[in-house]
Amino acid sequence: MAKNASKSKPLPIYIINGPNLNLLGTREPEIYGRATLGEIEKLCAARAKAHGLLTVFLQSNKEGELVEFLQEARVAACGVLLNAAGYTHTSVAILDAMQMLKQPVIEVHLSNPARREHYRHLSYVAKAATGSITGLGVNSYLLAIDAVAALLSGSPKNEKTRKKK
Numbered sequence: 001m002a003k004n005a006s007k008s009k010p011l012p013i014y015i016i017n018g019p020n021l022n023l024l025g026t027r028e029p030e031i032y033g034r035a036t037l038g039e040i041e042k043l044c045a046a047r048a049k050a051h052g053l054l055t056v057f058l059q060s061n062k063e064g065e066l067v068e069f070l071q072e073a074r075v076a077a078c079g080v081l082l083n084a085a086g087y088t089h090t091s092v093a094i095l096d097a098m099q100m101l102k103q104p105v106i107e108v109h110l111s112n113p114a115r116r117e118h119y120r121h122l123s124y125v126a127k128a129a130t131g132s133i134t135g136l137g138v139n140s141y142l143l144a145i146d147a148v149a150a151l152l153s154g155s156p157k158n159e160k161t162r163k164k165k
């Protein structure tokens with residue numbers, strides 16, 4: 001489990017969701033699928049638990065609140081999943097907040113913005129993310145949790161069994 005060095009307290013993964021994601025399930029299901037945000041939250045908690053990690057699941061329709069979640073994550077999270085939704089494509093404020101994070105940050109999207117309208121092709125979030133997982137529906141979140149777990153455990157860099165080429 002990820003630990004806060006000073007207090008030995010396990011730090012959770014912050015899973016931060018932006019505007020309109022509260023309406024998942026009924027919002028354009030042909031693009032975003034039928035899972036509700038509550039269902040995604042439960043699946044994420046179970047996946048993180050399998051890695052020995054905790055989650056804090058957050059959503060806001062307000063840009064400033066997303067910035068505040070990211071500021072809080074600086075000291076309270078071992079890693080971050082961020083689906084900034086529409087703010088992905090517009091928000092320098094979210095990019096600035098991300099640039100202060102030292103933990104792994106994975107950009108997540110249910111859909112694949114690169115295959116969609118031109119105005120979704122620019123991602124400010126991608127400019128500060130450790131990596132991006134898009135287009136896989138709910139699996140984008142679950143694979144992003146696997147990625148955070150792998151990054152925290154240092155694999156494959158610290159794999160003792162890895163042979164030198």
Ligand code: DQA
Nearest residue numbers: 083085086109110111113120
């Ligand atoms: C989204 C993609 C964004 O372009 C869009 O504005 C969303 C959802 C996704 O998860 O596919 O709200 O982030």
